[in-house]
Amino acid sequence: MSLPEPATPADRLNIASVVDQVYMAIRERISSGSLPRGARVHQEDLALELGVSRTPVREALRRLAAEGLVEMRTNRGARVADVDQIGMRSSYEARTVIEPGAARLAAGRRMEEPLARMRAAVAAQRRSLRNVQRSFEANREFHLALAEASGNEFLVQFAERLWVARIGETIYERQVETRPDGSRAGHLSEAGRRAPGNRDRMLLDVREHELIIEAIEAGDGRHAESLVRRHLTDAMKRSTDILGS
Template sequence: DSVMATPAGPLRVRSVVELAYDELRARIVDGRLRPGARVGQAELADALGISRGSVREALRRLAGDGLVDFEVNRGFFVADVGLERVLERLEARLLLEPGIARLAAERRDDADLHELRRWVVAERAARTAAAAHDASRGFHAALAAATQNDALGRIFDSLWIADVGRRLLASRRAQPTWQDADVAEHEELCEAIEAGHGDRAEALMRAHVESAWRHWSRRPAGETDSG
């Protein structure tokens, strides 16, 4: 019993931070905390019934996700995840994901291939914008996992924020050809990765992300709020 009891304290601390993170993220995503709003640590700690330290740690995680900004001597503010931020993340993905695709073609195992195919099937069957988004993101996340490099998976997670992506894709999915094209490109990537063709997988992924970058680079700044 004493062995099991030892880690109880740290586990509770981590769970409080996790709860604070989930609550703050929800407040940002659903608009209760608006872009540009200052996030008062003391007020939130009192409202959530937790310590300021736990709120601060949750805010640091949200800053890593790009959902809040930290300003020295001023504190944390809700980030405006508008078109400029979206394009920054797409530019970073354009540098990162072709390399991920190459590594996945070299290192994937049967379980990875099964997971990639599962997400392709899920996206093809999706009937809502949120379901299509989650399946598309799931495919890319599974590809990062197939590199067998956890650091790449964490970087990918920080670049494609699921909550923002759902809102954006609700707009892009209004194009009648988008979903079929996305599925077809994912299928091509699957074939290249299954065959172990790193060069082809890299080229396909570069074209795939470039397509998204071109789409959003042509959009007016306010369009990221649609959907």
Template sequence: MVAGPAGAARGSLRDLAYDALRRRILDAELKPGARLVERDLAAELAVSRIPLREALRRLEADGLVLLVPHRGALVSPFTPADVRDLFDVRESLESLAARLAAERAEAEELARLAARLKAARTAIAAEDRGGIAAANAGFHTDIVELAHNPLLSNMMRPLEARTHWLFRLTAQRDPAQQCAEHEEMYEAIAAGDGDRAAALAHAHVVDGRAESLALAEQWAHPVIDPQRVAASRRRRA
């Protein structure tokens, strides 16, 4: 069934709300654990609650929002345990992706990785933390795509937003070091050296684990009760 004008309009409003909230979460404007008040968000984004709720469900699927039944929504707490679990998965799957990319990527596809490296260097020079995070997350996403393994892509896709979020929340890590490690990975992939690409990808993820977990302790709530947070009322001044 083809959506009529009303359905199309609602879909565009849903996408608008999704894109706006996703950006605000990934840019850490909305902090982990922050309550999302539907009434206030609908007014800010100039959308009704129906497309807003659809957007929130999409963000929940991305792992960025937690919906508490009959209570409300909040930005996912993204605890140190969540960060640890993300690293556990990335260590295995990203090294596989790098190996396959080295074996399967076409020469012209490597230009995408080179462009990400250039964007990262430009962002570092401008001290643009958001740009650095976007370029670094995009570099990892491109490697998965260059692996040409649909099953792997489907497994990694739900992690993309959380990986971008991680890069943004840990933007104070040494960006020059991360860029240098990405350049080594690029060289191994471009050379078709699967073993080296996999080893470098694994080492790259492992290298960021301890510092990222330490930073996660700084933004995480010591104790968080989603039911209580979602049910809380924010008073207007």
């Protein structure tokens, strides 16, 4: 039996490219909630769905495990990492360090494309005050666009990493009804209804986002930085209260 030819640099590049694509596809499923926190990750199903062998799926899962997004368990497969109150607070603390600086840089650069995304996200939030899921998605888009507006690729990567951990999704899950099939209904659950002034808070979030955009467009980096820091600090306290409910 003859041995296979050694992989060429081009072959290795193609393999790496497939792993990258599979990694991004799984990452997006985790970020969007298609793969809920705590859910089993079936390599065979993902390989079939993505049209690849199990090898790139396995490599992508290892990368996600190194990022803390997936837990690999001996003889038990993989599952999406869960998030507790400590993890939620840690994520908000990291965002409170990163996003205010991103806002300051954004005010100095005033890049039109990410600013347009921020404005569109705020408009979507305003239209979604009665739908928690859509409001969450618009909120996520706003904060990712804010990172992009900084013009700093490392800040963008940090922001994406924090959002893909789905800390915000954890809060969203605690506030909406769950159907028998596990899907989300979009309207508030009992925990969400108990949260004081929930709809008013969503409306205030919209206004705070608008003020952040105004400060960036005015080139006032210090004010934009202060607004984002206060916005995230308030959100962290509110989210801690919801998780503890």
